[in-house]
Amino acid sequence: MVVCSPGRFPSAIRLWPCGIRTAITLCRGDSTLRLALILVLVAGAARSEVPTPVTDADYMPVSQAEARLGQLLFYDPILSGNRNIACATCHHPRFATSDGLSLGIGEGGIGLGPDRKPNPANPPEQRIPRNATALFNLGAREFTILFHDGRIEADPSRPSGLRSPLEDDMVMGFASVLSAQTMFPVLSPDEMAGHYQENDVSTAVREGLITGPGGAWSLLAERVGAIPEYKAMFDAAYPEIAAGRPIAFTDLSNAIAAFIAFEWRADRSAFDAMLRGGPPLPELAREGMDLFYGEAGCAACHSGRFQTDHGFHAMGEPQIGPGKAERFESHSRDVGRMRVTNREEDAFAFRTPSLRNVTATGPWGHDGAWSDLSAFLTHHSDPSVGLAGYDRGLAVLPSLDVAKSDWEILDTPDEVGAIEAAAVPGRPLNPAEVAAIIAFLESLRDQGAIDGRLGIPQSVPSGLPIDR
Structure with a gap:
């Protein structure tokens, strides 16, 4: 049994017996005592089941009229405050629905x-604080919680059916979690909205006007609805709009969600073919699959048909960039899921990503700190080695003159200690094992899904330029 110092939470003690990762954490605040018990399989404790094949039933149905409308909206910069950034700017098929950067630059x-x-x-005020996530298979029914910290999730107990930072101000009409996630980038000054007084949308956001007449969402819906080609497409996709109901922002987001669900369904990889009775994987990939579902313990978290448990885990990843802080906060920390739940046991935990097309979606990690997949897996498999050996040259960060150093957290021993203390222990991988697992991960690549089904449109109804 190993007793580990908790670092950031000075009254915590973590006990790790052999065979099962069991963390008993006692955290004392001013007058509170919190007990958190976490049980997950340790590497080698048990073999995980290889999933059954993906089927059509795993996905929500998609309207082609909605998907084709959503395709145009996804690539149209009209949804940004300054009409200069589209969803595709940070989620482009050229970069496997991400942007090829550790931390992107939006506005x-x-x-x-x-x-x-x-x-x-008009330089940015800061980098986007987290890596742009890939969009594959988000139309699958099991994806009910999104973003690195899970701040948007399905919740049938709420009138909107969703839990989000808007809480009681959340409007009705979002068809799914995937639809609702579009509301965040268009409201972010650093992503798509623009900065205060640059445009009507950014001004509304700064003044707290999100929903209702004159709110940011209404302004965007009115922009789109004023374009005849878009209006005709909305009429065709939504009979109630053709009957006279005004176009709402939720209609825009529902169409974009339909496009994402249709465009980037990824279940035609070599791995999928094998599961459906097709050719076996090459020898090295088979070795990697055996490790993944066996001794290496990868499938303890990367489980199921899409290689994710949709849970949150602290893996001791290096923190780079501005962190996830409010404008009035001066730190560069990103505590992950804890920012949503306010529970100390969720500190530095981030959502388990699906691994479909993962070999094409780097840089990797919640902040994209790793541009080398081998280096990432080596660290990821054994966070106990700590962050001292992290090569900062692996971060893909365009030069940007900002007040905060990109390395503020890594240059602060107490912050590094907190990240390291929260990490769950792993099973170290040797170079040959890393190579085998990467070969297996490559078998999860569906190039047709990366390229997309509808592709990049030749033009968009606004007439604005398209990112190609």
């Missing part, structure tokens, strides 16, 4: 992917 940037850089005429 104030020019260019695409790793070539994106600050606009000298």
Whole structure:
């Protein structure tokens, strides 16, 4: 049994017996005592089941009229405050629905992917604090919680059916969690809204006007609805709009969700073919699969048909960039799930990503700190080695003149200690095992899904330029 110092939470003690990762954490605040018990399989404790094949029943149905409308909206910069950024700017098929950067540049940037850089005429205020997540299979029914910290999730007990930071102000009409997640980027000054007084949307956001007449969502819906081609497509997709109901922001988001669900369904990989009775995987990939579902313990978290348990785990990842802080906060910390739940046991825990097309979606980690998949897996398998050996050259960060150092957390021993103390122990992988697991992960690649089914449109109804 090993007793580990908890670092950031000075009254905590963690006990790790052999065979099962069991963490008993006692955290004393001013006058409170909190007991958290976490049980997960340790590497080698048990073999996980290889999943059954994905079927059509695993996905929500998609309207083609909605998907084709959503395709145009996804690539149209009209949804950004300054009409200069589209959803596709940070989630582009050229970069497997991400942007190829550790931390992206939204408002104030020019260019695409790793070539994106600050606009000298209107530079960004900061980097986007987290890595742009991939969009594969988000139309599957099991994806009921999204974002690295899970801040949007299905909740049937609420009138809207959703739990989100808007709480009681959450409007009705979002068809799914996937639809609701579109509301965040368009409201973020650093992502799509723009900064205060640059445009009507950013001004509304700054003044707290999100929903209702004159709110940011209404302004965007009115922009789109004023374009005849869009209005005709909304009429065709939604009979109630054709009958006279005004276009709402939820209609825009529902169409975008339909497009994402249709465009990036990924279940035609070599692994899927094998599960359906097709050719076996190459030898090295088979070795990696045996490790993944066996001794290496990867499937303890990366389980199920899409290789995710949709849970949250602290894996001791290096924290780079501005962190997840409010404007009035001065730190560069990102405590992950704890920011949503306010529970200390969730500190530095982030959602388990699906591994479909993962070999194409780097850089990896919640903040994209790793541009080398081998290095990432080596650290990920054994967080106990700590962060001292992290190579900062693995971060893909365009030059940006900002007040906060990208390395503030890594340069602060107490902050590093807190991240390391929260991490669950792992089973170290040797280089040959890492290579085998990467070969297996490559078998999860569905190139047709990466390329997309509808593709990039030739033009969009607003007439604005498209990121290609």
